[in-house]
Amino acid sequence: MTKTIGFLVFPSFQILDLSGPLAVFDAPTRALSMAPYRLVVLSEQGGPVTSSSGLEVMTQALGKNPLDGQPLDTLIVAGGAGTREAAKAPALLAFLGQAPERCRRVASVCTGAFVMAAAGLLDGRRATTHWHYAASLQRHNPRIRVEADRIFTKDGPIWTSAGVSSGIDLALALVEDDLGLDIARAIARHLVVYHRRPGGQSQFSTLLELDPPSSRIREALTYARDHLHETLSVERLADVACLSPRQFGRAFLAETGQTPAKAVERLRAEAARARIEAGREPIEAIARGVGFTDPERMRRAFVRAFGQPPQAIRRVARAASAAGSPG
Template identity: 55%
Template sequence: MPRRIGLLIFPGFQLLDAAGPVAAFEIAGRFAPGAYALQLVAAEPGLVRSSSGVAWAAEPLADGPFDTVMAAGGYGTAGAMACPRTLAWLSAEAARARRVASVCSGTYLLAEAGLLDGRAATTHWGRSQDFARRYPRIDLQPDRIFVRDGPVWTSAGITAGIDLALALVAEDLGEAVARRTAQELVVHQRRPGGQSQFSALVELGGQSGRFADLMAWMRERLHEPLGVERLADRAAMSPRHFARAFAAETGLTPAKAVERLRLEAARLRVEASAEPIDRVAETAGFGDAERMRRAFIRAFGQPPQALRRAARA
């Protein structure tokens, strides 16, 4: 019996939010024939235009039961949030489905439908501050590629929907099929849900690039003390003003950004080399291996040794 997947779209949806998971499920079905039956649905059926202008044909909001209900995201999310029929359908079908999922800002739709209260979730980093203000009862984890809390899965922006879909395939059909699907998609490797989505923002120096030079300076000195006073002096700002401005630009405190840069540098060394873990911890600025191990578990959900084994596998 195929697993029936209902994928919700709406005017202004992000095309890849839907196309990525659709492609993953479709390709997985080549390796496990009959595994999935895909159905695009919308409150206003017919041709539904994405934010790119490309339109997809969707069916009416259908009665389940669905195995999986998934909501796309995109610039049109606000309109979908204001549609009572959409929210009522999500709420009703999620109650009957085995699991419910969202891609990018589709997390807002799950939240508006009351499906995330008291649960952990994530969304695109650019919407994290707004999401946290709107939904204080949801445990937002903004530095995750995707988050699973029981039967509810949420993912970060756009391509993270592929990572989420591959994780769902792995749960349904096993790691071997998920790995073959990833290879067919020419995805270098499946990213674990705990991997950070903040790298791009940090690399750019914030939303406007204001702190790009400072970030480059920090990356060259990760093994040195990088307290807020030193960073503020480098930025020619008072510590208090710097801390506020930096958090507004990046969504991170200076201390958290330093840790993130150290984590990314250490992760690359852990996965790409045979360098001793304690040496990686020292050169990345953690000081000792135990401190780095705790930081890895917080950020990636796994200790350094587990990430090294996975990379070698």
């Protein structure tokens, strides 16, 4: 059955937040001789809507029925500079607030999470957004559990993604959810993009290309990302992979080029860096939160990974934030 995918935009939206996911959902029809999706771009008033880059996109009004009575299966909210005004638009928020009753899934790209939050869709849920705005999302919406170091999150029927290009990762995950891993991989190859950065991967990760061929090592890595705050011994990860510690250590090194201990340290450092750059959380609390036993151990890991300690990275992030402007 063909599924209708709706993309919700507004004046000054980010064009890649629309075009990236749209290309993913369009690919099965064009590249794989399938027609699993029908695509529609929506806005509050309909007609042409201008993106932040000046490019206009034709849209259907929210109150219309653009696809012959077909209900929306999935609604994806774009982000961009216009999210502040969109988050104050009563008709848009009313439509979005009712979306979970009408759609199987509701998702956002980048700062589209602020519009979702304004509609009340993220209350009590896990969510992510562009790392630069994660602290603001958390500060203004204390009922949301903001996970600043994720590429995308799924909490029930609500999906959110990090900044800009991560909308492609989100869309590939949605397609994989619908059509399976093989189709999603084929789409990624067709679009010449990485398939796909795992949702739990840090937005800053240098391990983004780490895609072990065996499912056992992939499962161990996913488990490590989801349990960074806990003790992650080789024995524990080997249990997840259903291997002996010796077999696991050899297989992990062969498939990733790193020992399990080095990979876990790097994942923790990357997760800590995202939190350090995103807000004013005490460094001691961050160290505990990502699984370092003390700040000194985290400092040494930062120097090894990034060439500078956490305090220096925070100073740079604050200076960059002071020089920038909200989006």
